Amino acid sequence: MTTLRYRRLVILSKTERRARCIDFHPRATVITGPNHLGKSFLIKTLFWTLGADSRYSDAWKAARVSSLLYFTLGDEDYAILRDGKEFTIFDGDDQAIAQFGSVSSGLGPFLAGKLHFGLRLFSKGSEKSVVPPPAFYFLPFYLDQDSSWTRTWDSFKNLEQMRNWKNDVPDYHSGIKPNSYYELGSEQSQLIKVRDSTQSELDMVRRIRDELVGQLESVPFTIDLAAFEEEVTAVLLECEKIQRTADGVRDNLVKLHNDRMLVEAQTEMVTSSLRELGKDYAFIKSADEHVNCPLCQATYPSDFSEVFEIALDQDRCEELLSRLREERSNISDAISKESAKHSNHQVEVAKIRAILEKKKEQVSLGDLIESESRKEVSTRLKGKISSLNDKLLEAQSNLDAVNRKLKALVSKEKKREILRHFKQEMRENFLKLGIPLMNEDKLNKISPSITLGGSYQPRALLAYWFSILALIKRRADENDAPVFAPIIIDSPIQQDQDTEHHLRIMQFIKEKLPEGAQLIVGVVDDKDVDYGGKAIRLNNEKRSVLLAEEYETLFSELEPYIQRSYQFRDGTLL
Secondary structure, X not given: OOEEEEEEEEEEEOOOOEEEEEEOOOOEEEEEOOOOOOHHHHHHHHHHHOOOOOOOOHXXXXXXXXXXXXXXXXXXXXXXXXXXOEEEEEOOOOOEEEXXXXXXXXXXXXXXXXXXXXXXXXXXXXXXXXXXXXXXXXXXXXXXXXXXXXXXXXXXXXXXXXXXXXXXXXXXHHOOOOHHHHHHHHHHHHHHHHHHHHHHHHHHHHHHHHHHHHHHOOOXXXXXXXXXXXXXXXXXXXXXXXXXXXXXXXXXXXXXXXHHHHHHHHHHHXXXXXXXXXXXXXXXXXXXXEEEOOOOOOEEEOHHHHHHHHOOOHHHHHHHHHHHHHHHHHHHHHHHHHHHHHHHHXXXXXXXXXXXXXXXXXXXXXXXXXXXXXXXXXXXXXXXXXXXXXXXXXXXXXXXXXXXXXXXXXXXXXXXXXXXXXXXXXXXXXXXXXXXOOOHHHHOOOOOOOOOOOXXXXXXXHHHHHHHHHHHHHOOOOOOOOOEOOEEEEOOOOOOOOHHHHHHHHHHHHHHOOOOOOEEEEEOOOOOOOOOOEEEEOOOOOOOOOEHHHHHHHHXXXXXXXXXXXXXXXXXXX
């Protein structure tokens, strides 16, 4: 059994310039003295030093103390200094090894690691389990004078910051849900997170896949994009080549038609000249630098008028007319040939355009690209779905394995066995303390409601606490058991216990103290019961637990730790 033991507590109030130290016996320390002398002050300060806040009196708050607690954890010596809200941990060589400005995010997780405290709780308003503050570790080891004698599990304040703690804390400390349960619980939470996130991603990918499948159904063929592009490009190039040739033929036809029209105009003019030589001669004589064709109204250069002057002679006009008719015939032949070429080219172009139109009817390039893109995405999505399915199956398989382990850890048989020992302890403790036995039905859960009233109530609660401590001790040697802390009992004599029951209570504490545990008791009268340790008697004349005469000596002891905490602070405060 790994144990925590307190060695020495130093308390210093710079405000009052008073101080006190308590050296604890490794087995038992009994602090006696009349009420209102500070027994509870000392005990509450010890837990305050460890980050577990109790309900403090106005006198305690006014003192504004700093404190140093020396303790042993297993075989290792440590010290913890609390100065305001700052905690500094020292090793056995008095070297600072850690420093925290927060209990919940700093000191709590640090101590939990050292104490093998594996409980995880949910803070209010959060869905993430966290290491609870140290108070939840110390709960079964501390019976305070304010609340522990009226109800169970209520030694510290601010416990309600955690959800469902009244069920989880007793289950943890009794062993119903041990450390391994919460270790597996953390693994379970991670696996559930992985499973759920994977399932969400899988659902999303499937929705996208289904949408694409619906769109792809409108594309009833499969085509090679590269081959299609090559084919279309070749056809377009051929079409462009033929079109250029056709355009050349067309331009040539236009020129030939213009030439023929010119020859026809010239022929008409020569023919007219032959009929009316006299009139033509007068016309030519009066011609301007440019001559207009009477048929097409085209304007011709004045060099043609010179031809007219030369051709006024009838013979020459007839010769010219014959030449013009021949030229017109040649032009007409050329037009026929070029027209045939143009028609052939147009037929070829029409065929190519028909081919392209047919392909366009089959698929447009945009549709093709979109189709191929969708198919590529669909293929990738299928691969993603397969991968996510594998991941989901693996997460679920791992989760099922963890759930089986969790179920085994909290099996009905195990819980029934723990409750059997609990009931046995309760019956035995009730008999030892002279308490009427409770209804068995009330003991079917590890945290029953105990309401007996009168002087029975505090004795019944003491019986309950030692039943819980017996369960903790029973599994203390297990590998995943937390460290066994000192048992601290403040003011066990409550509700005007008579002399017989007063003595019974003190003897009961001695008899039921688990082997190897450290005990600290604060009581007015210990009835001379020997706990095998030491007794500290608070002086009634001083009227204060802190002493002015001890201030300088204890200040000299505490101040070096405070200075080392200041030196350690830079860049390391959490």
